[in-house]
Amino acid sequence: MIxxxxxxxxxxxxxxxxxxxxPVATPVWAVAEGTELLVWTRDDSWKVKRLRQDPRVTVTPCDVRGRIAEDARTVxxxxxxxxxxxxxxxxxxxxARKYGLRFRLMDVVGALVRGGKRPHVGISVTL
Known part of the structure; x- marks a missing residue:
C-alpha cells in the first residue's frame, strides 16, 4: 500500500x-496507481543504470529541490x-492525469527539441 x-x-x-x-537521492514526479508508484525519467539517467544493478529503492515525500521535511516518512x-x-x-x-498541462508541455517540448525522439522509461516502484 502506498x-x-x-x-x-x-x-x-x-x-x-x-x-x-x-544511496543516491533524486527528486522526481511520481504517481500512485494501484499498488505501484510510477516514475518517468530519461532512459540514460544514472538512476536507471543503478536500478539495473540493484532494484532496492526508498521513497520519501520532498520538495522540488529534494528537501525532506523532518516528519516525512521514508518507505x-x-x-x-x-x-x-x-x-x-x-x-x-x-x-498527465496528475500533473496535467505541466507534464504535457514538458513531454511535447522535449520531443520537439530531440527531433521527435522520446528517450524515456517508466519506473514502477512497489512499496
Whole structure:
C-alpha cells in the first residue's frame, strides 16, 4: 500500500543505490496507481543504470529541490523498469492525469527539441 503522504506529494525523493551501496537521492514526479508508484525519467539517467544493478529503492515525500521535511516518512521498496511502448504509455497517461498541462508541455517540448525522439522509461516502484 502506498502511504497517502507519498501519493499526494508533488515530488518524491527516489533513492537508488550504487554498486558499493551508497544511496543516491533524486527528486522526481511520481504517481500512485494501484499498488505501484510510477516514475518517468530519461532512459540514460544514472538512476536507471543503478536500478539495473540493484532494484532496492526508498521513497520519501520532498520538495522540488529534494528537501525532506523532518516528519516525512521514508518507505522502502523495489523498483523495476517499464520499458517498451505499453509500460511507458501507462506512465505517461498517469503523469498527465496528475500533473496535467505541466507534464504535457514538458513531454511535447522535449520531443520537439530531440527531433521527435522520446528517450524515456517508466519506473514502477512497489512499496
Amino acid at each position: 502511504p497517502e503522504a507519498v501519493a499526494r506529494s508533488p515530488y518524491v525523493s527516489l533513492v537508488t543505490f550504487r554498486r558499493n551501496g551508497t 522502502e521498496g523495489t523498483g523495476r523498469l517499464l520499458e517498451g511502448a505499453d509500460g511507458l504509455g501507462r506512465v505517461r497517461k498517469a503523469m
